[in-house]
Amino acid sequence: MKEAEKKALLRKELKVDALGKIPLFFALINIDVPEENDLLQKNYQGIISIAKYQTKKYQTSGYHKPISKIV
Amino acid sequence: MLSATTHFRLFANCVLVKGARRSTIVDLQRREINFIPDTLYDLLTIHERSNIGTIKQSYLPEEGAIIESYFEFLLAKQYLFLCTAEELDLFPPLDLSFQAPGLIENAIIDVDAKSNHDFAVIFRQLEALGTMALHLRFFAVCGQNDLRKILDLLNESSIEDVEILLAYHAEIQEADFIGLAKKYPRISSITIHHAPEIPPFSIASPSFSLQWTSSPIDDHTYCGQIGPRSFAIHQNVFLESQAHNTCLNRKISIDKNGAIKNCPSMSTDYGNIKNTSLHTALQAQGFKKHWNIAKDQIAVCKDCEFRHVCTDCRAYLEEPENSYSKPLKCGYDPYTNKWEEWSGNPLKEKAISSYGLEEILQTS
Numbered sequence: 001m002k003e004a005e006k007k008a009l010l011r012k013e014l015k016v017d018a019l020g021k022i023p024l025f026f027a028l029i030n031i032d033v034p035e036e037n038d039l040l041q042k043n044y045q046g047i048i049s050i051a052k053y054q055t056k057k058y059q060t061s062g063y064h065k066p067i068s069k070i071v
Numbered sequence: 072m073l074s075a076t077t078h079f080r081l082f083a084n085c086v087l088v089k090g091a092r093r094s095t096i097v098d099l100q101r102r103e104i105n106f107i108p109d110t111l112y113d114l115l116t117i118h119e120r121s122n123i124g125t126i127k128q129s130y131l132p133e134e135g136a137i138i139e140s141y142f143e144f145l146l147a148k149q150y151l152f153l154c155t156a157e158e159l160d161l162f163p164p165l166d167l168s169f170q171a172p173g174l175i176e177n178a179i180i181d182v183d184a185k186s187n188h189d190f191a192v193i194f195r196q197l198e199a200l201g202t203m204a205l206h207l208r209f210f211a212v213c214g215q216n217d218l219r220k221i222l223d224l225l226n227e228s229s230i231e232d233v234e235i236l237l238a239y240h241a242e243i244q245e246a247d248f249i250g251l252a253k254k255y256p257r258i259s260s261i262t263i264h265h266a267p268e269i270p271p272f273s274i275a276s277p278s279f280s281l282q283w284t285s286s287p288i289d290d291h292t293y294c295g296q297i298g299p300r301s302f303a304i305h306q307n308v309f310l311e312s313q314a315h316n317t318c319l320n321r322k323i324s325i326d327k328n329g330a331i332k333n334c335p336s337m338s339t340d341y342g343n344i345k346n347t348s349l350h351t352a353l354q355a356q357g358f359k360k361h362w363n364i365a366k367d368q369i370a371v372c373k374d375c376e377f378r379h380v381c382t383d384c385r386a387y388l389e390e391p392e393n394s395y396s397k398p399l400k401c402g403y404d405p406y407t408n409k410w411e412e413w414s415g416n417p418l419k420e421k422a423i424s425s426y427g428l429e430e431i432l433q434t435s
Contacts, residue, residue: 062259062278063204063232065303065317065382067177068334069400070208070236070294071262071284 073142075124077153083165085150086309087112090376091405096150097380099165099306104380105148111141120159169310173201174353176321181291181335183327184211188344190221193325196349198229200323208236208335210289210327215247222255233257236288239265245272252279264288291326291335292431295384297401298410302380312366312379319361319385323349333358336386361385364394371397375405389418391425399423 081087084100087107094112096105118126123142127135145151154162178197182188197205207221218237225233235258243263252258252274262282263270270283286293308317324332330340331352341352352358364385366378370393375381383398390396399422402413413419414432423429 063177063234064305065308066301067204067206067234067322068179068208068294069296069301069318069382069384070288070291071264071282071286071296 073123073139073153075122075127076155077123078120078156078159079123079142079145079151079153080159080162081115081145081151082149083162084306086165086379087115088376088379090378091374092408093376095376096148097304097309098148098150099304099309102304104302104304104377105150106376114138114141120156122156167310167313169307169313169315171311171321173203173321175200175202175323175349177204177206178202178322179206179208179324179335181325181327182207182209182211182213183290186327186329188325188329191224193344193349194224194228194230197323200349200353202230202323204232204234205230206234206236208288208291209238210236212238212240218251219254222251222258225255225257228257231257232259234259235261237261237263238288239263239267239283243271245274248274248281252276292426292428294334294336295387295398295400297381297384297398297403297413301382302377303382304380308382309379312381314363314365316361316364316385317366317382319364319383321362323353333361334386361394369395369397371405375403377403377405387422387426387428389422391422399426 081096082098082100085096085098088095088097089109089112092109094107094109096107098104114126118129121129123138127138130138142151146153175197180188180190180193205225209218218235222233233255248261251261256278258279260280260282262284264284265287266283266285268285274281303317311317311320319333322333324335325344326332326335326340329344331342331344331347331349332340339357341347341355341358364383366372366375366381366383369383372378372381372383384400385394385398387399388394388396389399399419400413402411402416403409404411414423414428423432
């Protein structure tokens with residue numbers, strides 16, 4: 001895969017916005033998606049999982065499931 | 072038109088779940104679920120490593136257009152992307168193992184007019200067990216001052232989220248709830264039971280919700296209702312559901328009398344909070360009996376396309392003596408894809424009677 005394609009795919013996978021930022025998570029820690037980072041290139045699935053988890057964590061309030069189903 | 076040599080990969084966070092009559096794609100990132108035909112599930116799993124040309128050759132020529140439309144749908148929804156054969160192994164599937172940091176993740180405390188819980192002691196014990204979320208269920212009227220005294224105890228707690236069930240009384244004002252939500256940001260939702268048919272007011276906030284129900288919820292027997300409202304499309308639930316029970320795993324409860332149980336609706340208790348610590352109860356033989364009953368092991372549920380987003384119930388079962396039978400209060404049939412009112416099913420009458428639920432069905 002060409003480098004440009006790999007980066008494009010990575011951006012697609014992360015569903016980043018046009019400015020190359022994951023809207024919430026990376027905005028929170030105030031950095032751009034590190035496109036030139038070697039670790040990201042070599043092992044980006046792991047990075048994606050962490051980023052997605054963090055993004056979702058900050059996007060929601062409250063516990064993630066009903067504790068009881070009384071109504 | 073897709074190239075015959077193109078391969079595909081589902082995004083790792085988009086996971087397929089096969090049901091008896093239809094399947095689902097669960098997008099764990101966007102927290103969305105979408106139905107797909109079982110034939111598409113088969114195509115995506117059997118031909119996981121095939122290119123488009125090979126896939127089309129496996130079907131009749133006239134089915135080529137259907138296969139194209141399947142891929143158009145999947146691409147438009149961003150469930151998959153196209154790649155080459157060499158790139159397939161660059162995208163491993165999501166690790167579906169589940170891990171949680173605490174011995175207990177969520178807790179229920181039931182309170183009625185006669186309850187005499189020492190909340191300070193209970194909260195300290197819950198924190199020591201790593202509890203993240205708490206449901207306080209008040210079956211009788213609880214005054215504002217009493218409620219605030221209880222919530223004050225959580226001010227410096229590691230418990231992150233509190234849901235509250237309260238009984239309606241006419242003096243409840245909108246400002247009271249706005250004040251509560253503001254002062255106690257851990258509260259994510261309050262549900263008022265015994266409420267008038269038409270709610271007197273509503274509050275809309277991204278971090279707090281207020282719900283009303285006219286049902287007279289006098290005790291734990293109202294719990295266990297399974298339906299789309301109790302679905303949780305979330306990575307944690309999806310992963311937990313693979314090998315654990317989505318309701319009872321890492322849950323502890325104190326019923327209105329102080330009895331420590333896995334769930335207040337269950338008959339077995341493991342001591343009373345007055346003289347037994349939560350930690351001791353947790354270590355008792357049998358406490359974790361239902362923790363590892365996963366949806367894939369439960370009759371009917373194992374064929375349901377919602378099984379990995381559904382929070383289960385083991386307290387009320389279609390066959391009370393069989394821990395692996397379908398939840399009694401679920402009206403969904405995965406073999407017809409139809410929802411029906413569970414309490415109207417004549418096949419459930421015996422179980423309803425066994426749990427003594429006839430009375431609440433008449434009043435709700």
